[in-house]
Amino acid sequence: MFLLKMLLVIILLNIMFYNYFVKKIDKNIKINNKFRYITIILSYIILGMGLKMFILPICNDLSNKKCFYYSSLYGLIIYGIYNIINLIYTKNYKFKLALYDILFNIFLVNITTFIIKYFI
Numbered sequence: 001m002f003l004l005k006m007l008l009v010i011i012l013l014n015i016m017f018y019n020y021f022v023k024k025i026d027k028n029i030k031i032n033n034k035f036r037y038i039t040i041i042l043s044y045i046i047l048g049m050g051l052k053m054f055i056l057p058i059c060n061d062l063s064n065k066k067c068f069y070y071s072s073l074y075g076l077i078i079y080g081i082y083n084i085i086n087l088i089y090t091k092n093y094k095f096k097l098a099l100y101d102i103l104f105n106i107f108l109v110n111i112t113t114f115i116i117k118y119f120i
Helices: 002-024 036-059 064-089 095-119
Strands: none
Touching: 036 064, 036 095, 064 095
């Protein structure tokens, strides 16, 4: 139940900002919509498991400031690796888009962490 609630929070925030990032992607990059929702659900289940296993147990014993640092570091590692790989292998992937995506997803990880910590 916990992972389901966490998954719903992340998916809702992702859907809200999907159109913004689609506009920023170059028209030469094709988005595969065939398996979009399946891969979104699978990736966020895995990310939620990472939050549950690595961040939330630490945050219970720490101040909000340190919890913010740990969840930011988790987001930076996950989305930093993802965007660096995109920069390497995707021809027209822009550095500015990668930077926005990293910062936006760090924000999402922080919001999700605090929503789960205080409200779920």
